Amino acid sequence: MLAAAMFLTQSEAPMLDRDDFLAQQYELSGKVDFTGPFGWKDGVAAAKVGMSATQYAVEGMEKVLRDRLYLMLREMRLNGLDTCINAGYRGPERQAMITAGVRASANNSFHGGAKNRRGHGHGLAADLVSCLGGDTNDQRFDNSKPVWRWIDTHGLEFKLGRPYLHCDPPHVGPSDGGEYRAKYPTAAVRFKDGKDEYSRCVSQKKKKRGGKGKKRR
Numbered sequence: 001m002l003a004a005a006m007f008l009t010q011s012e013a014p015m016l017d018r019d020d021f022l023a024q025q026y027e028l029s030g031k032v033d034f035t036g037p038f039g040w041k042d043g044v045a046a047a048k049v050g051m052s053a054t055q056y057a058v059e060g061m062e063k064v065l066r067d068r069l070y071l072m073l074r075e076m077r078l079n080g081l082d083t084c085i086n087a088g089y090r091g092p093e094r095q096a097m098i099t100a101g102v103r104a105s106a107n108n109s110f111h112g113g114a115k116n117r118r119g120h121g122h123g124l125a126a127d128l129v130s131c132l133g134g135d136t137n138d139q140r141f142d143n144s145k146p147v148w149r150w151i152d153t154h155g156l157e158f159k160l161g162r163p164y165l166h167c168d169p170p171h172v173g174p175s176d177g178g179e180y181r182a183k184y185p186t187a188a189v190r191f192k193d194g195k196d197e198y199s200r201c202v203s204q205k206k207k208k209r210g211g212k213g214k215k216r217r
């Protein structure tokens with residue numbers, strides 16, 4: 001059912017309001033990353049605070065971010081790129097479930113987190129991927145590349161951008177937000193060259209932190 005809905009054109013698709021549309025794009029995503037399927041974690045975290053996973057992840061994002069995502073994702077769909085929300089709000093109860101070894105990020109993620117964040121309704125990041133998904137990491141990565149390239153070209157028209165570029169490809173936030181302004185030039189300049197920019201970024205980070213691997217943001 002969901003797979004069919006994904007290929008409806010804009011004129012065929014029922015007009016959904018902002019949060020219903022974003023909820024649909026969240027529910028259509030595979031919720032898999034390089035660590036494997038992780039969608040269940042949203043469900044567990046949401047249940048702890050008495051919400052559905054969708055309500056938790058989507059409505060947990062700041063309104064201004066939801067407004068911008070709604071406009072951009074609809075425009076992307078018109079351009080043939082159906083874009084799914086792999087992750088939205090992640091509060092402290094959810095951040096704590098991120099793979100051991102990167103727990104340091106638990107309190108300072110722009111998805112939510114405890115320190116300096118105002119809680120549910122104030123998440124300032126979303127992870128965006130192609131709704132096509134894929135069976136392997138490589139497939140998912142290749143399918144999502146056009147999505148990320150489109151955001152790099154047109155995102156600023158919607159005041160959205162990818163602060164870390166290939167260092168955390170799906171991660172998107174407000175281009176006038178603190179995270180984007182602090183991180184974007186660094187990532188862009190430091191990792192501009194290289195054949196496979198993403199693996200280059202990961203290997204640079206491994207060197208820096210002694211092989212700990214990629215940090216989730």
Ligand SMILES: [Zn+2]
Nearest residue numbers: 126127171217
């Ligand atoms: Zn992210």
